[in-house]
Every structure is written in C-alpha cells, then in structure tokens.
Amino acid sequence: MRTGVVAVALVLLVLAPLRTARAQFSFDARRYGMGGVSLSRDGNARRFNPAYRALKTNSRTSGTPKFSIPIPIGLIKFFKDHPINQLSHDPMFDPRSTSFNPFALTNLIFNPPIFYEIKKSPTPTNNVEFTIGKNQLIVNLGGSRVLIPEQDFGLGSTSRLFDAGAGFGGFHFGVMGFLQYNVSFTLDSALRRALTDTVTGVQPGDTLSLLSDAVAQAGLAPTVGFAGRLTHGADPATDDGLYLGGAVHYYLGATYGRLTGPAQILVGNPIFGTTPAAGVNDTLRTSNKANGGGVGGDVGLVWVSGPFEVGLGVNDIGAELTWSDTKLQHVTYNTATGNLVTTLDTNHVETKTKLPLTYMANAALRMGTGTTVGGDVVNSGRGTIIHVGVEQRTGPFALRGGVSRDQRKKMQFGLGGGLRLGPIGLDVGFFTHSNSLSTQRAITMATAISIY
C-alpha cells in the first residue's frame, strides 16, 4: 500500500515539471540562465498570447532552438540517494520514520529534482519546545519560527495541461485541458502569537483560528481561435507588423471542489484545566457530476518593429463556469471521537465559479551585435512574476544573465552560458529560487541539449 503511495508520489514529482513546462517553465537551460525570461516565441508565449500563433516560432535572428532536451542530472543524484528498490522504506517518504522530515519532503515537491542542486536551501531541523503548566502553554519553534507567515499563504495556479489542435488560414481549432487551484491559509493573531511569541504564548480563553480557502476545478475546453497580421512593415517578408489573436473557449468542467472556513480551538481557562472546545466549521462545495459549463476567451497583441518586439496576452477573460449539480456540505469536528464529520446541507444546487484572469506582457530587443534583451511580467493566477534577462551571442558561444522577482516578491538571479556546434547546442543555466520552505535561496544548475 505504502509502496503504491510512494510510487504515485514519485510519478507526480516527475510529471510536475512536465505539466508546468508547457505553462510557465521550460526545460530550456537558456531560460534559467536568463532569470526565467523567455526571449523566444516558444510555447510559453503562445500559451498566454494567442497572437503569437501568427508569428513564426523560430526567428532566424533569435537563435531559438527547435527544442531542448533536459539533462536530468538531479534525477540521477536523487535516485542514487534514494534507490528506487528501497523507496518503500525511505525515511524521506515514511512519516513513521524518526528521520522523516516534512520540510524536506515539501521542498522536494516544490523543487522536483530534475536539475542538479548546487546549493540546497537548508531544512529546519531545530528542536521545538513546549513549556507547559496548568495555565501556561508556550511554543518555541526555534529557528523555524521565521517560517510562520505574517499574511495569508498558500499556492495556486491556472495551468493548461495540454493544448492540441490544428488550423488553417489563421484559424485554430483544438481542445485544451485546464486546471485551476488555489489554496490559501491565514493565521489569526492569536494563533500567530501562539506560534511566534515565546514569552506570552497561548493565553487562557484564546480562540486560535486557522482560516482556509481551498478551491480546485478542472476540465476540458474546446477552443476556436484566430491569429493574424493586421499591419506589416515596409518589407512584408520580415516579421514587422501588428498581430492580433483571440480564442474562445467553451469550458467543460469535469470536477470542482471548494473548502472554506476556520479550524478553531477555544483554549480553556486555565489552559490545561478543562478540555478546550475544538471547532472545524467549514463549508464544502463539490460537483456531483462532470457538468460544469461556461465560456471565456483569450486575447493578445504582438507588435514587431525591426529588432523590437512587444506583446500582451490575457487569458480566461469572463471565464465563469456554471455547475448545475453541486452539493453543499458542512464539515465539523467531533471532539468526542476526534473525527471530522460531514453533513449534507443542500444537494443538486447550482454553483458558479470563475477562472482567474491570467496574463503575460513581454518585450524583447534583438540588437544586431548578437545581444538580446528582454523581460516579461507573468501572472498565472496567484501573484505576479517579473523576469528580465539578456543574452550575448559571440560565434558559437553565448553568455546569459537575468533577474526576476518571484511570487513571494523575492529577487532571484540567473547566470548561464552555451556552446552551439551546428545543429546541436549545450546550455547551462544557474538560477536561484526560493520555492521551498526556507528563507534562504537555493541554487540550481539546469543543463540541456538544444536542437537547432
């Protein structure tokens, strides 16, 4: 049983970057070396901006490879450290192991080990101390205390799992898979104090609340799109001109769920004198059938003028799904049994949901000296990410660098290089990231073979 769970977890870990590769990330080490910016008209640009369908993917001047093949050095090291035939007993995945560290596992999920970690973010391993008296409860998390968020925290994204189709004359017909999820938690001030204040701690009569809001919806969306060139420059043979693209999606929701509400603890007075009332009073909405439906659209513009290119794409405009058969349940906590109890409130009711607006604005300047500078601003559903990068090509060599501001508003840095020999190139990119439960940055080395 546990072997199966581990296997599924590993499959998810391996697939996670593949899924996001089409949406936000890439196996392209060049991109990592430029702080995450994409200076090419790759799948990421088309995902956000339908106008890019009217532009050639591979510009002769951009040096863009046809595709990149990642060299998964990180996986090799991972499976060396965690032999696949011993995964069922691996402390990394076994909560019953004394060496099990939930932070290490979370870091692994946030940072699938495709590429090689030059510098890992430290995993908190300090002691946690509880000071307990009849009327006293102080929690000292030690160095891990800095991880307690001051504002709401969570994760979320809108992804297009696949986008398949064909077209002619500027029209595009296809179907895409969509997945939107957002999970956020907020600690109220009393709970924050309980976890961070090593002097006052929990007070008698406190109500400690963890507010949660988790939503997920997924399905398919048949799509009709158009992308075309509105104007062109003096030489129509060049890419110069203004491009417009749009797409209309009919969302067919397959599944939906949303859980909202607080988990509360009413601390006794004195704290250990009485049994405190624990409360979960959440609302759970779920779809009964795969019957969500709604219409939304994408629109995008690209303007190319000589070496300069700028684009803006907005997705899921007006995307509201109507789920005609959902149920509303209450989730409560039974103090006596220690179990969560779900009770049906209403059934077969209609629920409307929205897909968040996502967008990408990008610009690139391709100088004649082999230098390309660019940047983009991306919002894929939870926070804005800014990338700025530069690439300098000299003969077969390329030098790259860039900076970005991630969803946590932390600055990140990239540096990389490449060597191209005819149709094959080898690229290396170093990038910092904070996609882990640590305040310190990690450094990863991405390696890839590019085919031109």
Add this chain to the structure above:
Amino acid sequence: MKALTAALLVLVAACGQGRVILNVDVLSFLAASDSVKSFSVLGGIPQTDSTVSRQFFLPPGFGKSSVDSVTATAAAALICTGGGGNVRFDVFFSKTQGSVFTGTPYLTASSGPLVAGDSVSLLPPTSVSLADTVFNTDTLWVGIRARIATNVGPNMTGRLRLQDLHLRIALQDKLF
C-alpha cells in the same frame, strides 16, 4: 486539545529531525493544599507515609512518540516544628493512579535526622531516564510521598512544602 495540537503541529512540524521537548511545570497542576503538607506523627513510629497524587496533562498527539529521555527535577523545604525523626521525600510518576506509588521513585531525598526547630532543603539529584514508556501518554499521575520515621518521644510535627517539580521530556519526532 487534540485539535489544538493538530493545528499547531501543522506548522510545528518544522522540527524536522530535531526533537520535541516538553518542559512541564508539574507543580502548577497541584493545588496549594497538595504542595504544602503538614504532618503530625506519633513518636517511635518506624515508618508512615503521607502521600498525595494528582493527574496532570501533556499536549495530546504525542502518545505515539518515542520518548528519548525524561529529566525530572524537584525541590522541597521541610520544617520540623516538634519531636524528631527522619523524612524521606519521594516523587513518582505513573500512567494510572493505582500504580503511582508501586515502583521506584523517580526522585528521592532524605532529610537526615531532624529535631524540633530544624529546617532543611530537600534537593533530590536530578534523575534521567531513557526510553521511559511511562511518558507515552497524554495524561500522567504524579505522586508525592513523605516517608516519615519518628524518634521515640513526643509527636513529630512539621511541614513539607514542595517548591519545584519540573519534567523535561524529549521525544522523537513522531508527532502523529
């Protein structure tokens, strides 16, 4: 309390390979009448016990944890106001009330010979026990025993005041 621990430990899981340490002020769980015991024992009695036992609580959720070590410390003051004799101060811990005083005390200190007017501090040596399964529970019983032996003569009277009783329980990181 289980939910309290659960909610806290979602974030407390930060301990990683570190340990969960419970610093328990056991004295705070005792009533004032439990921590100050007056006694009056006939002279010439070789052994009589004055005991008190009380239940106290640990945060739930640690019941499945493995106990690395338990360190117990205590301090008491004894005043002899009449007669003479010896008093031995013992501290016990147990999962059940019925078995509180059946085992070996975790802490023990002897007053030595006392006569009326003597006042002594009882400072049992700190005890450290390893992998002690008594503490694999959410609720514990503490027992305080004054084992009194009186000299032939007038009644031995006095007062035992428990001044400090702390436990430091180090657990393996098996929170659930």
